[in-house]
Amino acid sequence: MSEKIKKIGVLTSGGDAPGMNAAIRAVVRSCAFHKLDCVGIFRGYEGLMEADFKPLDARSVKNIINRGGTFLKSARSQKFRTADGRKLAYKNLKEANIDALVVIGGDGTFAGASVFNEEFDFPIVGLPGTIDNDINGTDYTIGYDTALNTVVEAIDKIRDTANSHNRLFLVEVMGRDAGDIALNAGIGAGAEEILIPEQDMGKDRLVESLRKSKLSGKTSSIIVVSEGDQIGKNIFELAEYIENNLTAYEVRVTVLGHIQRGGSPSCYDRVLASRLGVGAVDALINGESDVMIGIVHNKITSVLFKNTVKTKHKIDLELIRVADIISI
Numbered sequence: 001m002s003e004k005i006k007k008i009g010v011l012t013s014g015g016d017a018p019g020m021n022a023a024i025r026a027v028v029r030s031c032a033f034h035k036l037d038c039v040g041i042f043r044g045y046e047g048l049m050e051a052d053f054k055p056l057d058a059r060s061v062k063n064i065i066n067r068g069g070t071f072l073k074s075a076r077s078q079k080f081r082t083a084d085g086r087k088l089a090y091k092n093l094k095e096a097n098i099d100a101l102v103v104i105g106g107d108g109t110f111a112g113a114s115v116f117n118e119e120f121d122f123p124i125v126g127l128p129g130t131i132d133n134d135i136n137g138t139d140y141t142i143g144y145d146t147a148l149n150t151v152v153e154a155i156d157k158i159r160d161t162a163n164s165h166n167r168l169f170l171v172e173v174m175g176r177d178a179g180d181i182a183l184n185a186g187i188g189a190g191a192e193e194i195l196i197p198e199q200d201m202g203k204d205r206l207v208e209s210l211r212k213s214k215l216s217g218k219t220s221s222i223i224v225v226s227e228g229d230q231i232g233k234n235i236f237e238l239a240e241y242i243e244n245n246l247t248a249y250e251v252r253v254t255v256l257g258h259i260q261r262g263g264s265p266s267c268y269d270r271v272l273a274s275r276l277g278v279g280a281v282d283a284l285i286n287g288e289s290d291v292m293i294g295i296v297h298n299k300i301t302s303v304l305f306k307n308t309v310k311t312k313h314k315i316d317l318e319l320i321r322v323a324d325i326i327s328i
Helices: 020-033 044-049 083-095 107-120 144-165 180-188 203-215 235-245 267-285 305-309 317-326
Strands: 007-012 037-041 053-056 100-105 124-128 167-173 193-195 221-226 250-255 291-296 299-304
Touching: 007 020, 007 044, 020 037, 020 100, 020 267, 037 044, 044 083, 083 107, 100 107, 100 267, 107 124, 107 305, 124 267, 124 305, 144 167, 144 180, 144 221, 144 250, 144 267, 167 180, 167 235, 180 193, 180 221, 180 317, 193 203, 203 221, 203 235, 235 250, 267 291, 267 299, 291 305, 299 305
Parallel strands: 007 037, 007 100, 100 124, 124 291, 167 221, 167 250, 193 221
Antiparallel strands: 037 053, 291 299
């Protein structure tokens, strides 16, 4: 065990994701197992600069593994982007005798952590907490599985109405830069079309596809649209275009929004968060820093922050092929 690591701070940053509490719990209890002190940092990097710290022990994180969101709260910080903000954060850490950090969040969180590590040589390990599953270096991110199940459940209910009224529903899901939620939920919920940022289907080809579906005997349809899809300015403009060019369907729009972030985490997310939380403390004890702990082929691994921030997450082309085949 490294002699330098005696107290570890943990924070959550950026958008919340189901399973973050399970990850915090795992970090705290792993610290207790290794007889290290642990400190919770509230409101992400904002709390780091305001010294909003609270000691945590194994009992202080009981009954949170099943809770969505993050009890440490989360925030996006502009001040931490400045050199003065990071200097203040470092000062607070040193005064609190915190020797290392575990940060839970997405690529923005890791970008800030990497800069902080470079400037102050301060040990930091990250955990991927985002429903978008858009972090390079890990097969899955904390919260993604729960969000998928939430979306599929919602689409199943929307389909009941679509079938009852012979309607075409456009369902917008989260995914500004990545189409993983749309693609996987679309396949799982039996969507007729899936629109994602990684592929530009085009309005005319979409309308032609829907026209063929109608001629083949389909009386209702579900189109899953990732919020980052560029086929139109927004999903409402797309709905208007379809109505103007395809009178066979009555078109409705549902934007699922932030319900995808909430809710009790799935078993998979609880287990994943627990494994990654333990892996983060193990990594710090072993002298690792400036890395994210992820999972690849069901094995815990580490990848440099710069490789999670600077490379673009790629969509699974085989899943796109599957979606095309089974939506016929």
